[in-house]
Amino acid sequence: MEYQDLLELARDRRSCRRFRDDPVPTEVIDKILDIARYSPSAANSQPWEFVVVEDFTMKRAISKEIVSVYKEAKERDTTFNFKAAVQSQLFRAPVLIVVCGDRRLMQAYPTLLRGRELLRQSLAICAYSIQLAAASFGLATAWATVHWGPPETAVKRLLAIPESFTVDHIIPLGYPDVTKEKRTRALTQVRERAPFRRELREVVHHRGYDITKYRSDK
Numbered sequence: 001m002e003y004q005d006l007l008e009l010a011r012d013r014r015s016c017r018r019f020r021d022d023p024v025p026t027e028v029i030d031k032i033l034d035i036a037r038y039s040p041s042a043a044n045s046q047p048w049e050f051v052v053v054e055d056f057t058m059k060r061a062i063s064k065e066i067v068s069v070y071k072e073a074k075e076r077d078t079t080f081n082f083k084a085a086v087q088s089q090l091f092r093a094p095v096l097i098v099v100c101g102d103r104r105l106m107q108a109y110p111t112l113l114r115g116r117e118l119l120r121q122s123l124a125i126c127a128y129s130i131q132l133a134a135a136s137f138g139l140a141t142a143w144a145t146v147h148w149g150p151p152e153t154a155v156k157r158l159l160a161i162p163e164s165f166t167v168d169h170i171i172p173l174g175y176p177d178v179t180k181e182k183r184t185r186a187l188t189q190v191r192e193r194a195p196f197r198r199e200l201r202e203v204v205h206h207r208g209y210d211i212t213k214y215r216s217d218k
């Protein structure tokens with residue numbers, strides 16, 4: 001693979017929050033997860049396992065549970081645009097990939113290190129691998145954070161996931177519904193407000209931190 005191919009893959013992968021119904025072939029899902037399992041992980045612990053959910057009733061139940069936390073969050077933070085989050089749209093994606101992390105693997109890391117963080121960092125890299133692999137098939141993904149407490153417990157109960165696992169995020173997978181994305185004002189506002197990416201020169205420092213580039217609080 002050439003650098004340009006990788007650049008385009010990384011640049012063109014964008015979160016999608018509105019999906020078409022078209023099913024994703026099982027072989028493609030398998031190929032995506034095959035790439036995910038090659039992700040690097042702390043102490044090569046490979047703490048991930050994946051539950052693939054395609055059943056509509058189950059997707060809807062999961063969606064309902066993980067969105068429940070937003071009601072309370074909305075009261076606490078009135079400025080955040082919760083409509084823009086993928087959580088409420090999750091059940092519309094043809095496939096949900098529930099990324100599970102086995103917390104027992106935290107013991108693979110020396111106790112002085114931050115076992116919990118290392119586990120979660122490993123899972124996050126794995127989720128990104130899923131996103132990139134999906135993008136290579138022209139498929140769209142998003143990232144739905146599953147909050148601790150009742151939402152995570154409910155997802156685990158619905159999918160019979162053993163107690164030792166954590167469920168930090170769910171990746172919806174499907175073909176993007178571009179017209180619906182365009183029509184959704186909440187998403188347009190998010191895209192307009194947040195710059196696509198900070199410039200390379202803003203984020204790279206040579207020979208030490210260049211304080212003139214320090215990001216303003218604003």
Ligand SMILES: Cc1cc2nc3c(=O)[nH]c(=O)nc-3n(C[C@H](O)[C@H](O)[C@H](O)COP(=O)(O)O)c2cc1C
Pocket residue numbers: 013014015016017084085086087124142143144145146
């Ligand atoms: C750790 C993490 C958690 C995220 N959680 C959510 C989420 O709960 N809901 C959501 O809609 N998007 C979520 N996102 C997606 C980000 O909002 C998105 O990646 C970011 O705005 C950049 O946009 P892009 O993915 O289109 O490049 C999350 C991304 C990451 C890496």
